[in-house]
Amino acid sequence: MSQHDDTRVIGIDLGGSNVRAAVVNAQGQMLARDQGITPADEGSEAIVKSILDSVNRVLGQAHLAASDLSAVGLSCAGLSNPETGILYTSPNIPTLKDVPLAGLIEKELGKKVFLMNDANAAAVGEMHLGAARGARNFIYVTLSTGIGAGVVIDGKIYAGSTGLASEPGHMIISDEGPECYCGSRGCWEPLASGTALANYARRRIQEGIKTSILDYVDGDAERVTAEVVHRAAQRGDALAKEVIARTAYYVGVGLANLINIFNPELIVIGGGLSNIGDMLLEPAYEEARRRAFSQMSDVVRFARAKLGEDSGVLGAAVFALGEL
Amino acid sequence: MSQHDDTRVIGIDLGGSNVRAAVVNAQGQMLARDQGITPADEGSEAIVKSILDSVNRVLGQAHLAASDLSAVGLSCAGLSNPETGILYTSPNIPTLKDVPLAGLIEKELGKKVFLMNDANAAAVGEMHLGAARGARNFIYVTLSTGIGAGVVIDGKIYAGSTGLASEPGHMIISDEGPECYCGSRGCWEPLASGTALANYARRRIQEGIKTSILDYVDGDAERVTAEVVHRAAQRGDALAKEVIARTAYYVGVGLANLINIFNPELIVIGGGLSNIGDMLLEPAYEEARRRAFSQMSDVVRFARAKLGEDSGVLGAAVFALGEL
Numbered sequence: 001m002s003q004h005d006d007t008r009v010i011g012i013d014l015g016g017s018n019v020r021a022a023v024v025n026a027q028g029q030m031l032a033r034d035q036g037i038t039p040a041d042e043g044s045e046a047i048v049k050s051i052l053d054s055v056n057r058v059l060g061q062a063h064l065a066a067s068d069l070s071a072v073g074l075s076c077a078g079l080s081n082p083e084t085g086i087l088y089t090s091p092n093i094p095t096l097k098d099v100p101l102a103g104l105i106e107k108e109l110g111k112k113v114f115l116m117n118d119a120n121a122a123a124v125g126e127m128h129l130g131a132a133r134g135a136r137n138f139i140y141v142t143l144s145t146g147i148g149a150g151v152v153i154d155g156k157i158y159a160g161s162t163g164l165a166s167e168p169g170h171m172i173i174s175d176e177g178p179e180c181y182c183g184s185r186g187c188w189e190p191l192a193s194g195t196a197l198a199n200y201a202r203r204r205i206q207e208g209i210k211t212s213i214l215d216y217v218d219g220d221a222e223r224v225t226a227e228v229v230h231r232a233a234q235r236g237d238a239l240a241k242e243v244i245a246r247t248a249y250y251v252g253v254g255l256a257n258l259i260n261i262f263n264p265e266l267i268v269i270g271g272g273l274s275n276i277g278d279m280l281l282e283p284a285y286e287e288a289r290r291r292a293f294s295q296m297s298d299v300v301r302f303a304r305a306k307l308g309e310d311s312g313v314l315g316a317a318v319f320a321l322g323e324l
Numbered sequence: 325m326s327q328h329d330d331t332r333v334i335g336i337d338l339g340g341s342n343v344r345a346a347v348v349n350a351q352g353q354m355l356a357r358d359q360g361i362t363p364a365d366e367g368s369e370a371i372v373k374s375i376l377d378s379v380n381r382v383l384g385q386a387h388l389a390a391s392d393l394s395a396v397g398l399s400c401a402g403l404s405n406p407e408t409g410i411l412y413t414s415p416n417i418p419t420l421k422d423v424p425l426a427g428l429i430e431k432e433l434g435k436k437v438f439l440m441n442d443a444n445a446a447a448v449g450e451m452h453l454g455a456a457r458g459a460r461n462f463i464y465v466t467l468s469t470g471i472g473a474g475v476v477i478d479g480k481i482y483a484g485s486t487g488l489a490s491e492p493g494h495m496i497i498s499d500e501g502p503e504c505y506c507g508s509r510g511c512w513e514p515l516a517s518g519t520a521l522a523n524y525a526r527r528r529i530q531e532g533i534k535t536s537i538l539d540y541v542d543g544d545a546e547r548v549t550a551e552v553v554h555r556a557a558q559r560g561d562a563l564a565k566e567v568i569a570r571t572a573y574y575v576g577v578g579l580a581n582l583i584n585i586f587n588p589e590l591i592v593i594g595g596g597l598s599n600i601g602d603m604l605l606e607p608a609y610e611e612a613r614r615r616a617f618s619q620m621s622d623v624v625r626f627a628r629a630k631l632g633e634d635s636g637v638l639g640a641a642v643f644a645l646g647e648l
Contacts, residue, residue, distance in 0.1 A: 079619055088619055137485040153477065160587025161461040164620050171581040172615065174499045174510075175574075184580065184615040186498075250499075256508065257495040261585065263484025291496065291508040295403055295412050296488050 007070050008062070009320045010055055013118065013312025014047070014076040014101075016040055016092025016145075021054040022310070023062040024317035028129050032061035033313070043095045048104045055109065070324055072113045073316030074102060075121035077148065082163045085115045091146050091181065114320050118142070118312050120157050122305065123150025124322070125315030126268050130306035135266045139258055140305065141168075142271035143251065147189040151262065157319075169193070173253050192250035194226040194273040201229050201243045211239035230276045247273075248280050252287025259292035259300055270305025277304075331394050332386070333644045334379060337442065337636025338371070338400040338425075340364055340416025340469075345378040346634070347386040348641035352453050356385035357637070367419045372428045379433065394648055396437045397640030398426060399445035401472065406487045409439045415470050415505065438644050442466070442636050444481045446629065447474025448646070449639030450592050454630035459590045463582055464629070465492075466595035467575065471513040475586065481643075493517070497577050516574035518550040518597040525553050525567045535563035554600045571597075572604050576611025583616040583624055594629030601628075 007026040012019065015038060022033040036054040039046040051074075059066060078090030085102025102115040116124075123140035126132040132140065132152070140150040147169030151158040158165055169189040170182050177186025178196075190196050205211060205221045213232040217223035233240035255267060269281060281302070289297040307314055331350040336343065339362060346357040360378040363370040375398075383390060402414030409426025426439040440448075447464035450456040456464065456476070464474040471493030475482040482489055493513040494506050501510025502520075514520050529535060529545045537556040541547035557564035579591060593605060605626070613621040631638055 079617060153482065158477065160620075161589035162587060162620070162623050164617070165585065165587035167584045167617065167620075170584045170617065171495070172497050172577050175497050175577050182617060253496050253499050257581075260491045260494045261489065263486060263489035265485035293403060293488070293491065293494065293506060296484075296486070296491075299486050 007321070007324070008064060008068055009070050009317045010058065010072045011313035011315070011317030011320070012051060012055065012072065012074045013121070013316060014038060014051060014074065014093070015118075015312070016077070019051050019054045020309075020313050021051070021058045022313040022317060023058055023064065024314065024321070026321060028314065028318055028321070030310070030314070032058045034058040034061065038093065040093045041095060044099045044101070044104070047093065047096065048101070048108075051105060052108055066109045066111060069109070069111050071320040072105065072109060072111050073121065073318070073320035074105065074113055074115045075118045075312040075316040076101065076115065077118045077146065079164055079167070080115050080117060082114065082116050082159065085113065087115065114316070114323055116157075116316065116319055117148065117150070119148030120150040121315030121319060122270055122307065122311035123152050123157060123268075123315065124319045125307050125311045126270070126305055127152055127155070128318045129314055130311070131268045131303040132266060137262070137264050138266035138268060139262060139264050140268045140270065141255070141258070143193060143269060143273035144271035145193060145195050147193050147254070149258075168254065168258060171254065171257060173250065173257065188250070188254040192247055192254055194271075196250070197226045197229060197243060197247045197273065198224050200246060201239070204239055204243065209239050212237045213240055226273050226276065230279070233279060244276060244280055245283060248283040249287055251280065251284035253291060255284060255288035256291030256297075259288060259296050263296045264300055266301045266303060268303050268305050270307070270311060274304060331645070331648065332388060332392055333394050333641045334382065334396045335637035335639070335641030335644070336375060336379065336396065336398045337445070337640060338362060338375060338398065338417070339442075339636070340401070343374050343378045344633075344637045345375075345382045346637040346641060347382055347388065348638065348645070350645060352638065352642050352645070354634070354638070356382045358382040358385065362417065364417045365419060368423045368425070368428070371417065371420065372425070372432075375429060376432055390433045390435060393433070393435050395644040396429065396433060396435050397445065397642070397644035398429065398437050398439045399442045399636040399640040400425070400439065401442045401470065403488055403491070404439050404441060406438065406440050406483060409437065411439065438640070438647055440481075440640060440643055441472065441474070443472030444474040445639030445643060446594055446631065446635035447476050447481060447592075447639065448643045449631050449635045450594070450629055451476055451479070452642045453638060454635070455592045455627040456590055461586070461588050462590035462592060463586060463588050464592045464594065465579070465582070467517060467593060467597035468595035469517060469519050471517050471578070473582075492578065492582060495578065495581060497574065497581065512574070512578040516571055516578055518595075520574070521550045521553060521567060521571045521597065522548050524570060525563070528563055528567065533563050536561045537564055550597050550600070554603070557603060568600060568604055569607060572607040573611055575604065575608035577615060579608060579612035580615030583612060583620050587620050588624055590625045590627060592627050592629050594631070594635060598628060
């Protein structure tokens with residue numbers, strides 16, 4: 001980030017519910033921000049329009065025109081090719097399939113758009129502005145509705161041979177485990193994500209286990225979320241604690257794999273599920289250390305992500321700055 | 325490998341049964357070779373002596389002195405740190421623990437010794453002289469008594485933050501699966517290695533399944549090996565075919581993980597177990613493609629390793645040449 005002081009980029013974070021956009025300067029500071037709605041069910045045209053609306057609002061806030069921008073970074077969950085700008089599939093926006101998302105926005109703004117996976121964006125953001133400053137070999141893992149990861153090797157995102165790496169959320173840790181939307185089964189994601197946690201809680205409730213979790217959702221098991229389970233666990237609910245302990249175990253198994261495969265110096269954990277904090281993460285780290293080679297688990301540090309909700313927009317913006 | 329024509333290195337492959345050594349020129353050609361015994365139970369002093377004996381014999385064959393060498397490459401199964409030259413642990417040579425192996429040999433020969441994991445050595449060998457020529461992002465997997473791997477990124481071995489990457493043989497693919505010597509359970513290795521195959525065959529035989537496998541080992545189930553199971557399967561033995569199919573399934577599950585994590589262009593399969601060939605590998609590739617994201621499994625090629633028994637010595641030698 002050695003650009004002139006007047007360099008401005010926009011970072012966009014396209015999520016299943018919201019579009020976020022921010023104008024960011026060469027130092028990685030947000031000068032303006034906006035949040036809009038993702039019309040997830042309405043297809044690519046409506047989604048692109050919503051992105052552009054958000055971009056125009058944030059440009060207005062910053063008293064800028066699109067022509068003042070140096071580039072745009074676009075973060076989106078799912079499988080995408082950063083070289084072609086095509087989004088193949090996004091778990092939270094099923095109407096987007098094989099869409100040349102970067103190209104569609106480039107055409108409207110007249111500026112280069114860098115499309116990237118949300119976890120890769122967050123990894124870049126944490127490296128430059130957050131918990132991974134100074135680290136050269138680390139992994140950012142987002143524990144959220146799904147599980148994503150960005151692997152940084154020698155200070156650069158590891159993209160693989162066609163830009164699709166890395167998807168450890170779909171590494172198999174329990175080969176006969178639950179089916180996964182990806183077509184496989186026993187992947188890390190359907191065992192250790194926020195969705196997995198809530199599903200397991202619901203299943204146990206339906207088995208008739210007595211729990212105060214239902215008090216938080218008017219007795220409607222369908223409305224149980226990871227957050228609600230966490231609140232019940234904080235008040236000592238036995239089922240809630242069991243559900244979190246089980247999720248922690250699976251989080252730890254996956255982390256052990258990442259340690260034995262990558263020998264990283266640091267693993268940064270982000271995503272909504274990680275907000276449960278020590279109750280989830282400490283036993284997960286313990287399981288990982290128990291499972292991985294001590295020579296590798298002894299050197300790895302674990303840290304919580306620092307950028308929170310801003311990781312997507314900031315990471316996308318910082319990535320775009322790095323490409324200038 | 326742009327060294328002068330008179331550049332000579334030695335590659336050493338320290339295995340559980342044998343020490344191999346070869347004099348190699350700048351073009352990667354073997355000028356002389358030797359094979360000795362590994363006194364695996366006698367500890368580091370005896371093992372170093374055996375290595376030096378082999379080196380001296382091969383130097384004699386090539387009419388060279390140690391002083392004529394530019395460097396030495398040393399390949400050994402197990403966990404080692406290429407920067408310090410320390411071998412932490414080797415599955416087939418349990419008497420070697422935390423031994424400064426490179427340093428001990430350097431002291432005797434007066435030449436720089438590069439210590440590396442045997443799978444990393446084989447990956448380098450296949451990249452320069454074998455099945456991975458021209459590939460920049462690929463994974464070499466050895467299916468042998470254990471499972472090892474060398475990950476090549478942008479033409480270089482991926483070493484991780486402290487030189488210990490990568491050990492996907494100890495990625496967990498079945499979290500409640502069999503115990504592994506590493507302390508974890510359900511790792512790829514105790515499910516998909518040659519040892520795993522033979523163990524499973526023995527277990528099924530002990531359950532009383534009728535099989536011709538025993539005909540090859542004088543009725544002694546303890547002597548069953550992967551090779552014997554393969555021979556019985558080729559003659560149509562039902563249990564032998566079941567055992568190989570089960571191993572293929574687990575090989576495939578692990579390969580799916582490598583595809584989803586690394587998005588490689590190529591996976592090269594070597595090691596003694598891979599000599600079973602299509603009967604093992606085709607169903608393994610099929611399972612991997614079924615499990616991995618199609619966008620990634622569509623681009624990956626699978627190939628058999630080409631260097632065979634020479635992969636260790638050649639890879640170690642070529643690695644040493646690359647460091648000159």
